[in-house]
Amino acid sequence: MVNNLTETLNFTFAALADPTRRAILERLSFGDSSVTELAAPFDVSLPAISKQLRVLERAGLLTQEKDGRVRRCRLEAQPMKEAVEWIAQYQKFWEDKLESLANFLENVSPEDSTLQEQDSAENDSEGMKP
């Protein structure tokens, strides 16, 4: 595990950059899970998953507890909090963007100024709950 902010952010963002690892975290958000269970949805070998778990562990996003021959994996969300807090300093930049868009729309067509989240759902399974 990691002790200072810079390393926490390095390892946390790196861990979150892989879709398999993000899917593993989503699975764990429904409850603790064994390694085999975690590996099941993916078309890769168990050692591959084992490596992904090391990466998540390094970031402090996952802990393993030995329970007989099974290892119970648990989500640890704390590093995400630090990641979100780092990103939060930029919030005003994307909010400003939205506000100027909102203002633009208001000026152009005052009757229809609803801001709609454009959802590029095409070819995208992120966020699917199993």
Next chain:
Amino acid sequence: MVNNLTETLNFTFAALADPTRRAILERLSFGDSSVTELAAPFDVSLPAISKQLRVLERAGLLTQEKDGRVRRCRLEAQPMKEAVEWIAQYQKFWEDKLESLANFLENVSPEDSTLQEQDSAENDSEGMKP
């Protein structure tokens, strides 16, 4: 630039995983900047920074606008919003943790239950504004 959520998250988190790139983004949060200006604080070559800018561009976190022989770099925060929204689904996990800690402290010493952010400031310059 990137069109679907999974790729946005892949590239955005990957871009944020490097401390040099995060520092570049912080610099840009104070205003647009040339490549040379961006490179100045770092002890690496200009081509190295140029590569980092490509990574930020790939994630849609930066745009460059040609202005004579200078390229004006600009922060684009939108992908961070998507990153934060992905992480936000885990918010309750770190909040629950804090709450149970708060409850624990209340039970142990009801007079001194203030939650203090432990700040491991040692060897850590993240978040320093230039």
Next chain:
DNA sequence: TTATTATTTAACCATATGGTTAATAATTTA
């Protein structure tokens, strides 16, 4: 005790990343 199950470690491979120096392109200044 011998299998079986769960998981990791070891050794390897291809590709990605982050850095270098040298050369090139484009623009401005002298």
Next chain:
DNA sequence: TAAATTATTAACCATATGGTTAAATAATAA
């Protein structure tokens, strides 16, 4: 026009990443 400035591209290198298969370790079941 020649020189200087800004930045990129090219070619290269070391290390990291994400995958593989085979072997090893540990615990439960037969």
